[in-house]
Amino acid sequence: MTTPAWRQALNKSLDSNKHLKYSTFFQIATTRPDGRPANRTVAFRGFMDKTDRLTFTTDTRTQKTKDLNHKDWAEACWYFPDSREQYRLLGHLTLIGKDSSDKELSQERLKAWSECSETNRKWFSGPNPGKPKAETSDADHQDINVRSNEDPPVDSFALAVLDITEVDYVDLLKNVRDRHEPQSSGWNKIPVNP
Ligand SMILES: Cc1cc2nc3c(=O)[nH]c(=O)nc-3n(C[C@H](O)[C@H](O)[C@H](O)COP(=O)(O)O)c2cc1C
Incomplete structure (x- = not known):
């Protein structure tokens, strides 16, 4: 598999910004059922093998x-x-949860759990995210103890997988903007006006 140009650029950006602890965080937007937007910060866990x-x-x-x-x-x-670069990666997002029937993806979910930090596992072991504290009891915890890496993941643990269909790249220092679109033979890079 040839590495698409956008991914080569992204690897370079990750490398040149790695001294910044927060460079592995990005925002992911979805659409709420009523059509309003929703956005939040998440931590990059790599590209699937x-x-x-x-x-x-x-x-x-x-x-x-x-x-x-x-x-x-x-x-x-x-x-x-x-490096003053922005990547917008559009695609279809799938959550691989405990009931996934895909063996390979379920394996990836287990691998992701085994690589979770304690802080991360603590969040998953805790009560329902977003539920008012006043309505929360011990029963809302998935696991009253922080579950270890060696134990199976908590039920609500999921690996989110983004299948990218378009990439928009901006380099503010070079005043460059490229749109990357998939084609049957690979990715097409289209320079556009910034
Ligand atoms: C720096 C930072 C990193 C975060 N990483 C993740 C993450 O990897 N996965 C995740 O689901 N939420 C993460 N969160 C929490 C989300 O931003 C968000 O609050 C949570 O996922 C609930 O979002 P939702 O109710 O819109 O689904 C992170 C928050 C911050 C500030």
Whole structure:
């Protein structure tokens, strides 16, 4: 598989901004069932092995699950402050949860859990995200203890997979903007006006 030009650029941006702790965070937008937008920050968990599928981890109890059940389109927006580059990655977002029937993807979910930090596992073990605290009891915790990496993931742990269909890249320093579109023979890079 040849690495698409947008991904080569993204790898370079990740590398040149790696001294910034927050360079692996990006925003992912979805559409709420009533048509209003929703956006939030998530942490990049790499590309799935031998693919261009971008991943992050999430909790199926969050609002984004409802959004995606309604419409699976999502757009990631990633800004690298040092190199002053922006990537917008549009695509279909799938959550790989505990009931996934795809063996390979379920395996990827387990791998993602085994790589989760303690802070991350603490969030997943906790009570329903977004639920008012006043209505929350111990029973709302998925696991009253923080579940270890070696234990199976908590039920609501999901690997989110973005299948990218379009990339819009902006380099503010060079005043360059490129649109990348998939074609049967690979990706087509179209320079556009910034
Ligand atoms: C720096 C940072 C990193 C975050 N990383 C994640 C993440 O990787 N996955 C995730 O689901 N939420 C992450 N969150 C929390 C989300 O921004 C959001 O609050 C949560 O996913 C609920 O969103 P929703 O109700 O719109 O689905 C992060 C928040 C911050 C500030």
